[in-house]
Amino acid sequence: MNxxxxxFEAISLIVIVTVAHILSNLPQTLLHSTNSSTxxxxxxxxxxxxxxxxxxxxxxxxxxxxxxxxxSEYVGGNALKxxxxxxxxxxxxxxxxxxxxxFSESLKIIYFPNTHFSAIILIFVLVAVILxxxxxxxxxxxxxxxxxxxxxSLLVIFFSTVDEFTIQRFFPILGFGFNETFVLGATNxxxxxxxxxxxxxxxxxxxxxxxxxxxxVSILISSLYLLLSVISLLLVIPMISSAESxxxxxxxxxxxxxxxxxxxxxxxxxxxxxxxxxSYFSIILSYILYIFKKIFxxxxxxxxxYCFSAIIFTVCLMPKNIVQINTMSNILYKYLxxxxxxxxxxxxxxxxxxxxxxxxxxx
Amino acid sequence: xxxxxxxxKQLFSYTSKKKYEFxxxxxPLENNNEDNFQNGLPPLEDTNESIFNSLHVNLExxxxxxxxxxxxxIKIREFHLxxxxxxxxxxxxYIDGLVDSNxxxxxxxxxxxxKNKANTFDNAEDVxxxxxxxxxxxxxxxxxxLTDYIYNTLIPQNDVKKVENFEDVFNDINTGSCAxxxxxxxxxxxxxxxxxDKRGISASQNETVIRGSQxxxxxxxxxxxxxxxRLVNNENLVIESTSVGTIxxxxxxxxxxxxxxxxxxxxxVKYRINNLSIDYLISSGQLEQLIIDNPTSSLPQLIATERxxxxxxxxxxxxxxVIVNGSPYSLVMPGTFFDFMxxxxxSNLNYKFSNLLKFIRLLGLIISLLLPGLYMAVTNFxxxxxxxxxxxxxxxxxxxxxxxxxxxxLLMELSxxxxxEAGIRVPFPLGQTISIIGGLILSDAAVSANIVSPILIIxxxxxxxxxxxxxxxxxxxxxxxxxxxxxxLGYLGxxxxxxxxxxxxxxxxxxxxxxxxxxxxxxxxxxxKRGNEYFIKPFWKKEKRIDALxxxxxxxxxxxxxxxxxxx
Numbered sequence: 049m050n051x052x053x054x055x056f057e058a059i060s061l062i063v064i065v066t067v068a069h070i071l072s073n074l075p076q077t078l079l080h081s082t083n084s085s086t087x088x089x090x091x092x093x094x095x096x097x098x099x100x101x102x103x104x105x106x107x108x109x110x111x112x113x114x115x116x117x118x119x120s121e122y123v124g125g126n127a128l129k130x131x132x133x134x135x136x137x138x139x140x141x142x143x144x145x146x147x148x149x150x151f152s153e154s155l156k157i158i159y160f161p162n163t164h165f166s167a168i169i170l171i172f173v174l175v176a177v178i179l180x181x182x183x184x185x186x187x188x189x190x191x192x193x194x195x196x197x198x199x200x201s202l203l204v205i206f207f208s209t210v211d212e213f214t215i216q217r218f219f220p221i222l223g224f225g226f227n228e229t230f231v232l233g234a235t236n237x238x239x240x241x242x243x244x245x246x247x248x249x250x251x252x253x254x255x256x257x258x259x260x261x262x263x264x265v266s267i268l269i270s271s272l273y274l275l276l277s278v279i280s281l282l283l284v285i286p287m288i289s290s291a292e293s294x295x296x297x298x299x300x301x302x303x304x305x306x307x308x309x310x311x312x313x314x315x316x317x318x319x320x321x322x323x324x325x326x327s328y329f330s331i332i333l334s335y336i337l338y339i340f341k342k343i344f345x346x347x348x349x350x351x352x353x354y355c356f357s358a359i360i361f362t363v364c365l366m367p368k369n370i371v372q373i374n375t376m377s378n379i380l381y382k383y384l385x386x387x388x389x390x391x392x393x394x395x396x397x398x399x400x401x402x403x404x405x406x407x408x409x410x411x
Numbered sequence: 412x413x414x415x416x417x418x419x420k421q422l423f424s425y426t427s428k429k430k431y432e433f434x435x436x437x438x439p440l441e442n443n444n445e446d447n448f449q450n451g452l453p454p455l456e457d458t459n460e461s462i463f464n465s466l467h468v469n470l471e472x473x474x475x476x477x478x479x480x481x482x483x484x485i486k487i488r489e490f491h492l493x494x495x496x497x498x499x500x501x502x503x504x505y506i507d508g509l510v511d512s513n514x515x516x517x518x519x520x521x522x523x524x525x526k527n528k529a530n531t532f533d534n535a536e537d538v539x540x541x542x543x544x545x546x547x548x549x550x551x552x553x554x555x556x557l558t559d560y561i562y563n564t565l566i567p568q569n570d571v572k573k574v575e576n577f578e579d580v581f582n583d584i585n586t587g588s589c590a591x592x593x594x595x596x597x598x599x600x601x602x603x604x605x606x607x608d609k610r611g612i613s614a615s616q617n618e619t620v621i622r623g624s625q626x627x628x629x630x631x632x633x634x635x636x637x638x639x640x641r642l643v644n645n646e647n648l649v650i651e652s653t654s655v656g657t658i659x660x661x662x663x664x665x666x667x668x669x670x671x672x673x674x675x676x677x678x679x680v681k682y683r684i685n686n687l688s689i690d691y692l693i694s695s696g697q698l699e700q701l702i703i704d705n706p707t708s709s710l711p712q713l714i715a716t717e718r719x720x721x722x723x724x725x726x727x728x729x730x731x732x733v734i735v736n737g738s739p740y741s742l743v744m745p746g747t748f749f750d751f752m753x754x755x756x757x758s759n760l761n762y763k764f765s766n767l768l769k770f771i772r773l774l775g776l777i778i779s780l781l782l783p784g785l786y787m788a789v790t791n792f793x794x795x796x797x798x799x800x801x802x803x804x805x806x807x808x809x810x811x812x813x814x815x816x817x818x819x820x821l822l823m824e825l826s827x828x829x830x831x832e833a834g835i836r837v838p839f840p841l842g843q844t845i846s847i848i849g850g851l852i853l854s855d856a857a858v859s860a861n862i863v864s865p866i867l868i869i870x871x872x873x874x875x876x877x878x879x880x881x882x883x884x885x886x887x888x889x890x891x892x893x894x895x896x897x898x899x900l901g902y903l904g905x906x907x908x909x910x911x912x913x914x915x916x917x918x919x920x921x922x923x924x925x926x927x928x929x930x931x932x933x934x935x936x937x938x939x940k941r942g943n944e945y946f947i948k949p950f951w952k953k954e955k956r957i958d959a960l961x962x963x964x965x966x967x968x969x970x971x972x973x974x975x976x977x978x979x
Contacts, residue, residue, distance in 0.1 A: 056937040159792055159905060168907070175911055182922045189921035189935045190914065315793040315906055322910035 051185040052254045055262055060195040061188065061249065061331060062266035065242030066274065067198045068328035069381070071321050072147045074239055075278045076296035077378040082233050085223030086278050089233045094271035097240040100390065101263045104246055107397040110404050112256055116247035116393055117342050119400045132396065133343030136244075137336050139388050141356070143241075144332040145363035146377035148172055151325050152364070153373060154295045159318070169364045172329055173357045179330035180337065180353045187334050191327045198324040199273060201317050205297065206276040208304040213283040239274055240267060241385035247393055248335060297321075333357060459578045466500050466594035472577065473504055473592075484508055492523040492593065494560055504580075505589035511606030514568075515589055519602055522565050523591075558596055566591075570603035582660060609634070615717050617884070622759040624720040632736035635719070636664050639732065642723035643668065653684055655698065655735075659691040662736040663698070666722075671964045672729050679926055680731045680744060695738040702744075704924050709892055711885035712925045714743035714750050721755045729962035731926075745926035745960075749934075749945045751883035752776065762949045769946055775880030780890050782874050783820055784897030784909055786867075790816050792905025804866075811861040817902045819863045823871040824895070826853060831875075932959035 053061075066074075075086075082089040111119050116136075121129035152168040160168060179187050222229055246263050253259060280300040301314040336356050341349035367373045463469050470487070477485045488503040503519065540551045562573060574580055575598050580590050587605030612634065615627035628635045636650050647669045654660040663684060667677050683702040692698055695715060703712040716722055717739050722732050725743040734741045743750075752772055757765040789796050790805070797805065812819065830849030834842045854872075857863045874894070881887045893916065900908035923930035932938065934945075938958040947953070954968045971977055 054936050155907065159907070171904070171907065171911060175914055178915060179918055182918050186918050186922040189929075189931070190918050192935055192937065193917055193921070193931075194914075309798045310796075311798070312795040315789075315796050319906040319910050322907055323914055326910065326914045 051183070051252065053188050053252050054254050055258045057188045057192050058249055058253060058262040059266045059269065060192050062242045062245045062262070063269050064191055064195055064198070064324065064328050064331060065245060066240065066270035067195065067202070067324055068147060069239070069241070070202065070273060070277045071295060071297055071324060072150050072377055073296050073374060074378070075274070075281050077382070078236055078239060078278060079281060081236060082229055083223035084218055084220055084282065085229040085233070086282060087218065087275065088221065089229050089236055090271060090275050090278060092230060093234065093237045093239065094267065096234060097237050097243065097267055097271070098264065100237070100394065101243060101246065101267055104243070104394070104397060105260045105263055107401045108250055108259060110401065111250070113251050115249075115251055116396065117339065120396050123396055123400045123403060128396070130343045132392070133339045135388055135392070136339050139384055140332050140336050141360055141363060142384060143381050144329055145360045146367070146373065146380065148325070148329060148360070149364040149367060150373050150377040151295070153370060154298065155318070157294055158298070159315070166365060169361060172325065173361050175326050176330045176333045177353050177357050179326070180333050181350065184334050184338070187327070187330045191331060194323045194327040197320045201320045202273050202277055202297070205300050205304055205317065206280050209280050209284045209300055212303050215283065217283050235382070235386060237390060238382040238385040240270060241381070241389050242270060243267070244389045248338070333360070459576055461576050462580070462592070462597050462599055464595055464597045466502065466592060469592045470502055476577070476581065490520070490524055492565070493526055494557060494565065495555065500594040502592050503589055504584060504592065505604070506584060506587070509587035509607050510589055510604045514604040514606070518568050519566060519589065519591065519604070522567055557593070558598060561593070562600065566600060566602065568602045572601040573598050574601055585660070586662070612638070618716060618718050618721070618755060620754070620756045620759065623755050624718070626719055627717045628719060628734070628739045628741055630737050630739055632662050632664055632734055635734045635741065636666070638719040639666055639723055639726070642719055643726060647671070648726070651681070653681070655684060655687050655689065656692040657690050659693070661692040664734040666726060666732040666734065668726055668729070671727070671962055672731060673961050673963065676745070676926060676960070677731055680733065684733065692735065693737060695733070695735040695740045695742050698733065698735055699742055704926065708919070708923060709889045710920070710923060710930070711751055711883060711889070712746055712923070712930070714746040715740045715885070716743060718755055724758065729956050729960045745928050747925065747928065747932050748920060748930050751886040752881070752945065754882040757947060758950070762947050766946045772880050772882065773945070775877035776890065779874050779878035779881065780893055781897055781909070782870060782877070783824060783894060784901035784912070786870050787816060787820060787898055787901035788905040788909050791902060805864070808864040808866050812864050814862070816867070817898070819867050820871070820898055823854070823857070823863055823867055824898070827871055827875050828891070928959040933957060
């Protein structure tokens, strides 16, 4: 991945991760944990994440042109680098697989009842393989075109359902209580797990000085869209069951109608969302290859795309039913993100910061 | 008796059937050495031989090389020329039809053959000094050089070259020069006496505009370069000449503005053109296929134009223009996707009018690319998208049609392609008839016969109309091919299939480069200093050149270009 990318490309890389999880059942998961206080909770966690991102920026500033793997090597040698790299690969495989399975199941239920879900998953995997054959730069550029469409689709859903809003659903304003909103609710920062891209983006940025801008803007956009999608769901849909087999955003999209003539436009939204998931999945696959190449110092990583896509395809087939899929794609995503993205990685960064300070003080 | 014998013989004897047979030998050369030339074409017969001193030898050589005995248009005129009152044998070599006979008669043969002041010897002229000693007069005379004498005195032509080898002679003779060989001289004089019939400059046939220039390129290279030079009207316009093709040595002109265009781009264009190992080049279309970044892609990557004003506009934007002798289409490089969606008229009109047209073209692109595929997807997988009343009407119209929608759609699309192809191939007056027969009668008959539904005719007609809105011929072809792919994808997977196609299509566009710049510039990657947006700004607000080109001169206008509006 020697290709440099601009600020817009970098921002869209981070935003697509959040968008993909919004399209999967992220808003529903948030609503289940904090109910009517989700809006407050999102504002709160956005501020928390902005603080975290600022810390990440401050540390990365001391390590120009290095990513988390380089920094982990600096802290704990090759062993830590490989361990962290493998952890990230497993993390990416897991979250991408369950998201893909979740999305494919929804597609199957809504549009392809006679098709086996594995065939749908296979299409996503094949597209990601083809995109990875084109290379990282092409994937980033594709994402740059897809991300505005995805954002527009979420905006359209929000504004088209305004008439259906029941403002009373904002109340009680603290939902399950202060503790659930602000103490336990702090764990909802996992919704911004897209910042994982920030750990790898520094060496590919055209202008490393724009790292701060990229990180802050991407978090702001992500939080805005998270907020809009949660508001749409909270105020339009009376209750979403945890065993709901379709995507939560789709439930809101179903409510969109333009006059009496166009009453169901959800298929058009699905077209855009499919493009977004293609983009997301291609990006994740390319990062898996990048990490593998970096930790094992392989010369060519492109042939490995078949191996990793096969692994992801296999992992996709693991859950047995919709409840398992929902649990995997939401709960597992939450705890894995909290542990790796917001836990271990930040801990390594802080250690690297101390080591650097110590080195500087020793001259 | 004889007749009877012959009759019996013909009746009972066997005579082999005399059949006319012609077979091209698969390997005409006994020593076929083609495979031995791994790194290039096998060389043609060597003509890089030096000119001989003996006129007779030169004559035989030329006759043999030009197959003089069987070539009817090769002319050799043998004569004696007079230089300083001495006579020398000489001959002129030229190709009939490529040269101006009057020029040869009046400016070559007349001064050389007829006795005049120039070619008669004047002793006094060459005496440098005279010394008389013992009643013997000794004169120092200037050394006489026949070559210089003829060059300086006897050929009153503006363009005369002295060449020393036959390759140069043949190259120029083939393009309309005439060569003068003189006995005892191992050089030849080449005079530019070109004159051949060519098409006059006329209005563009395929890129018509209302308010723009009504001139278009023709097949003659020099006329085309003069058209460009007249429009650019600046001494920094460089027109470099190069030739392509081992046999044809087709002249190509590489044009750019020296103090404006990125020199790396110029070097790349020259590098690609100068590294072509081919026998012949006839048109700019062939050259285009040889120098584009991705020859397997169906997307156009270079702008082909027959309009000098469009070419000049691109030159002034910092691009490179290549004109091929014999082709009325010049090539502009690099080309981006949005260039192929632009028309020359855009810059002549008010920007609001142009933007309306551009919006319609964009709509045309989307419709012609996706509409049949989307129709297929919606009718097969996403019926809920169609309003109920319309759905009923579609179902009712298809009641009597026995074929699946895919068959209907392919049938009509293929018919449309047939009508289009037939309309182009037949003579012009018949073209309209074909369109009427194909477009009106055929579709009406197809609906009446319940082969296709009326709604499908509407879909195909709108698609066909939209495809005509695309300003670039090559882009239109790409869309036509892609449309069939989208039809199949829509049939197989509905919107999922369409999404697969769209995503890979976008990836292909993102992956493509034309001479080092992104095909989707200036949008992908995002460029802040844009100068080539799809929707255009007013002419007085187009301050910068396209950022991706990295031109030597970025600005093309001051911030306030309409200075007369400024208050002092």
